[in-house]
Amino acid sequence: MSTSEIKTITPDEVVFTEATPHQRELSWRINSISWSHPLSLEDHLERGALLGPRGPERTFYVVHRRGDPEDIICAVDAVGKTALVKAPDAESPTSVQRVKAYGVAAVHTNPTYRKQGMAGWMLQKLQEAMDKDSEFSVLYSGIGPDFYARYGWDAFPALQVSLSFLGGEAAAQPTMPAGVKFLSREDIAPLCDKDIAKLTARFEEFPGDDGRTRVAFLPTFKQIDWQFERNAFVARKLRHREPENYGAVTADGSSWIYWVHEVGKDTLGVLRIVANGPAAVADLLRAALVEAKGWGFERVVVWNPEGDVEDAVRTMGTEDEKVVKIRFEAREGRLPCLRWKGGDHVDVVWEDNYYYAWC
Numbered sequence: 057m058s059t060s061e062i063k064t065i066t067p068d069e070v071v072f073t074e075a076t077p078h079q080r081e082l083s084w085r086i087n088s089i090s091w092s093h094p095l096s097l098e099d100h101l102e103r104g105a106l107l108g109p110r111g112p113e114r115t116f117y118v119v120h121r122r123g124d125p126e127d128i129i130c131a132v133d134a135v136g137k138t139a140l141v142k143a144p145d146a147e148s149p150t151s152v153q154r155v156k157a158y159g160v161a162a163v164h165t166n167p168t169y170r171k172q173g174m175a176g177w178m179l180q181k182l183q184e185a186m187d188k189d190s191e192f193s194v195l196y197s198g199i200g201p202d203f204y205a206r207y208g209w210d211a212f213p214a215l216q217v218s219l220s221f222l223g224g225e226a227a228a229q230p231t232m233p234a235g236v237k238f239l240s241r242e243d244i245a246p247l248c249d250k251d252i253a254k255l256t257a258r259f260e261e262f263p264g265d266d267g268r269t270r271v272a273f274l275p276t277f278k279q280i281d282w283q284f285e286r287n288a289f290v291a292r293k294l295r296h297r298e299p300e301n302y303g304a305v306t307a308d309g310s311s312w313i314y315w316v317h318e319v320g321k322d323t324l325g326v327l328r329i330v331a332n333g334p335a336a337v338a339d340l341l342r343a344a345l346v347e348a349k350g351w352g353f354e355r356v357v358v359w360n361p362e363g364d365v366e367d368a369v370r371t372m373g374t375e376d377e378k379v380v381k382i383r384f385e386a387r388e389g390r391l392p393c394l395r396w397k398g399g400d401h402v403d404v405v406w407e408d409n410y411y412y413a414w415c
């Protein structure tokens with residue numbers, strides 16, 4: 057954009073407010089230059105209207121020019137979620153709390169008003185609003201760690217492992233492991249409840265006296281289903297196809313995985329794995345490979361592989377070497393960042409920092 061197209065603006069001339077439905081649509085029109093691809097503008101607007109009311113409670117904010125509510129300068133969403141927190145407390149070492157926390161999403165400035173500190177000003181206003189009823193907030197940066205660190209959001213690990221199909225005649229097809237079954241969307245709701253109980257039990261076991269605060273977002277079905285729908289919407293528009301298999305479960309029902317079909321990226325993105333050991337993880341990832349192949353995707357991706365997941369993938373590097381190439385890598389976008397309310401310096405361990413928590 058040339059300098060003649062930039063309009064000057066200062067915080068004295070603007071208002072930070074919850075968006076009306078009309079302002080929401082105006083801001084989606086503006087942010088379509090960044091985020092509609094590969095959808096058309098109309099589909100981008102339809103997706104915004106469809107997904108807004110679904111999933112965890114989402115508040116849309118805009119900054120507009122004072123006296124002109126249609127002159128949108130920047131916008132942001134705050135998604136209210138439930139998180140588990142175990143704070144250091146020597147007197148009550150097993151106390152695990154359920155708290156409100158936010159996911160901050162869709163930070164965007166109208167290109168006409170960029171580089172004048174408006175996004176930074178808006179984020180500070182947003183912090184004032186969020187700090188009134190929550191303990192912490194996270195966001196997933198697409199622009200590296202520095203900008204958000206200025207406002208107190210510190211970066212956390214953003215690694216991933218990709219399992220990419222081999223090409224050529226020597227490549228073997230993935231096969232469904234014995235006893236493993238695909239899961240429909242509805243099958244996943246009761247598993248989320250079991251998962252929450254397990255996660256809470258795990259939190260109770262963490263030491264309460266090592267000075268560290270452990271947090272994790274609850275893997276609720278509402279949260280997960282929003283992600284399913286977000287990706288299914290794109291699959292319908294671009295492939296005219298409805299996903300049927302949203303995950304897989306082992307024969308004994310004790311281990312499961314669920315994923316999203318990222319049609320625009322040719323990727324099956326694993327949201328979460330709940331498993332008893334690396335052998336179960338490997339079988340579940342093989343089911344993911346079968347599903348990915350069925351959609352003609354290039355890869356399966358898992359965020360922040362650690363523990364059993366890392367062990368399983370390393371084993372697959374040998375056992376499945378004719379099917380996939382395994383690569384551990386730094387994630388380029390969606391860098392998780394966390395800020396405690398009031399900008400307090402808290403030594404946080406973000407447990408289960410996986411794709412399911414993305415907003």
Ligand SMILES: CC(C)(COP(=O)(O)OP(=O)(O)OC[C@H]1O[C@@H](n2cnc3c(N)ncnc32)[C@H](O)[C@@H]1OP(=O)(O)O)[C@@H](O)C(=O)NCCC(=O)NCCS
Pocket residue numbers: 090130162163164165166169170171172173174175176177196197198199200202203
């Ligand atoms: C990122 C964005 C919201 C910043 O809006 P803004 O009102 O211009 O922001 P501010 O004036 O408060 O701050 C500007 C700073 O943002 C940072 N920034 C902006 N774009 C950036 C990018 N692509 N990569 C890294 N940092 C970036 C820089 O630190 C910049 O400072 P500089 O000009 O001294 O380099 C805006 O550029 C935008 O809407 N980009 C497209 C959508 C997007 O990427 N949103 C972020 C999603 S995580």
